Amino acid sequence: MTDCYDLIVLGAGSGGLAAAKRAASYGARVAIVEGDRVGGTCVIRGCVPKKLLVYGSAYRHLVHDAPSFGWHLDGVRCEAAQLLVNVRAEVDRLNQLHIGLLEKAGVDLVPGWGSFTGPETVTVSAADGSSRELRAARILIAVGGRPHRPAIPGADLAWVSDDMFLLEQLPEHVVVVGGGFIACEFACILHGLGVAVTQLVRGDHLLRGFDREASRAVQDAMEEQGITLRFAHTPAAITGECAPGELTLTTQSGEQIGCGGVLLATGRKPFLRGLNLEAAGVAVEGDAIAVDADQRTNVPHIYAVGDVTDRVNLTPVAVDEGRAFADTVYGQRPRQVDHDLVASAVFSQPELAGVGLTEEQAIARHGAEAVRVHRARFRPMSQALPGRGPRVLLKLIVEIASGRVLGCHMVGDHAAEIIQMAAIAIGMGATKADFDRTMALHPSVAEEFVTMPN
Incomplete structure (x- = not known):
């Protein structure tokens, strides 16, 4: 017996979840297929647990600096095993939360690994050996990527x-x-x-x-x-x-x-194993599924979003691609995702974040004589008493002729939080003059972005 839907989503990660829930909100009958845990890379083994580990590991620096602020923490020790247990518990909670949100949205969760048997049909193989055939007018591939192991002995x-x-x-x-x-x-x-x-x-x-x-x-x-x-x-x-x-x-x-x-x-690569894309006639370029600006593959009713397309492999991008697909196809609100202006961050210690062109990209695109770089490098107030730690770096990349800010970059605590707000201004075409006439919030690190000399 074949179960029929308006939309089958392969993969319950960030992009798939966003697309499934948005499509269901427009009245579509949706099934989402997942052979692993609901939540995908970001929730289960990526952004979320990693950021929790970042927070946990950062206490080393806080403890080291504590005496300069009058706190003497004798006998402090790190129990990394306890941190790992607590992080897994939070991941378990989020996994159940996302399962509940699918149910609330009216999306059918079909456990198992999906494989195409034709352009409109998918067979789902469950862990207990059973299988189930699904059919839909449209199919969305959102299976994400997997870490790549180099081909070396051992x-x-x-x-x-x-x-x-x-x-x-x-x-x-x-x-x-x-x-x-x-x-x-x-x-x-x-x-x-x-x-x-x-x-x-x-x-x-x-x-x-x-x-x-x-x-x-x-x-x-x-x-x-x-x-x-x-x-x-x-x-x-x-x-x-x-x-x-x-x-x-x-x-x-x-x-x-x-x-x-x-x-x-x-590195990571799209996770195409077992999809049997040949049965549906879906084209692959290199290691990724090729799509157009509307997330459509070469097969008109089959779409793909997120890391499986190997474009901009970031969770918010996959989410927006999934929602844009649903808005366009089911919501009569056609739109396309802008992949040109995407803020990104590295949660290293210190943190790095940026949006827009790097200095190298700006020079390559506009020429060295057409670009001016404004920068500030200083020890933040949080490190004034300890007298140690990395200096903060802030950069504005500006097109001289128009004054438009082409890129904004920062290394230091809370860089991602600050760059997120800068991304709004740069997306609106803000100039260096716009930054300059913005009143500074003092004392803060972020104020340096609006007080840099010309």
């Missing part, structure tokens, strides 16, 4: 980012492989929880794609804190007992590094 002995949230305890020393935001965030988390960290970076700098000066500020702070960064280094093999245990990582130069665990943070 890669299966290492962790990927998903595994970090399942650990019961942490070893004394971890090697982190990668120079992107996931690698840097986990290097800082582990260091904050008392783990010695060596980070191997294939290139010559961290955080490729972010503003180079801002990424250098993060690099300097990480090294100052005691994280060992090794550039132009890649792993060749991993040997030893399955992590966590006694492992040896051998680099491309033959150097051997002993550790208790290896984290491979070397």
Whole structure:
């Protein structure tokens, strides 16, 4: 027997959940298929648990600075195992919350892994071995991505980012492989929880794609804190007992590094395994599903959103893509997602956030003579008494002819919170003069954005 719907959504992550609930609100009969836990990467093994670990690891710095503010905390110790337990409990709560929200929205949750059997049909294979066939006029693919393991001997002995949230305890020393935001965030988390960290970076700098000066500020702070960064280094093999245990990582130069665990943070790829896209005729370009500006694949009634399209792989983007799809198809409110102005953040310690063009991008697009960079670098008031810690960096990238702010970047505490507000101004076409005539909120770090000299 085949169950018929208006819309089948494959994947109950951020994009799929947003699309399913929005479509149902317009009266569509919707089924959402999920073989794992409801919530997807962000809720279960990404943004949410990671940010909780960031908060937990940051207490190391607070405790260190406490005496300068008159607080003497004798006998303080970190129980990383307790933090991990508490984070998993919060993830469990959110998982149940999202299941309840689907029910409230009138969306049918179909547990199991979905696979196309034709352009309009999907077979769902459940964990108990049973299967169920679904049919719909439209199908949305929102299955997200998965961490990529490099093809080196012993890669299966290492962790990927998903595994970090399942650990019961942490070893004394971890090697982190990668120079992107996931690698840097986990290097800082582990260091904050008392783990010695060596980070191997294939290139010559961290955080490729972010503003180079801002990424250098993060690099300097990480090294100052005691994280060992090794550039132009890649792993060749991993040997030893399955992590966590006694492992040896051998680099491309033959150097051997002993550790208790290896984290491979070397990128993510769309999760296409098992979808049987060929049965539906859905085209794949490279490793991703190709879509147009309306999230439509080459098959007119099949759509895709989020990381499976490998465009801008961020949770808010997937959510907006899912809602834009539902608004357009079911709500008679056609709209397209603007992928050109997306704020982003790295929850390293210190935090990095930015929106708009980096200095390098602005120069490449407009020419060095057409761009002016305004910056401020100083020790924040929060570090005045401790007299230590990284300096804050704030940057405005301005087009000289129009005065328009092309980019805004920050490294320092609460950078993401501040840049979120700056993104509104930049999205509205704000100029440096608009920033200048905005009254400063004193004393704050953010006031430097409106007091930078011309």
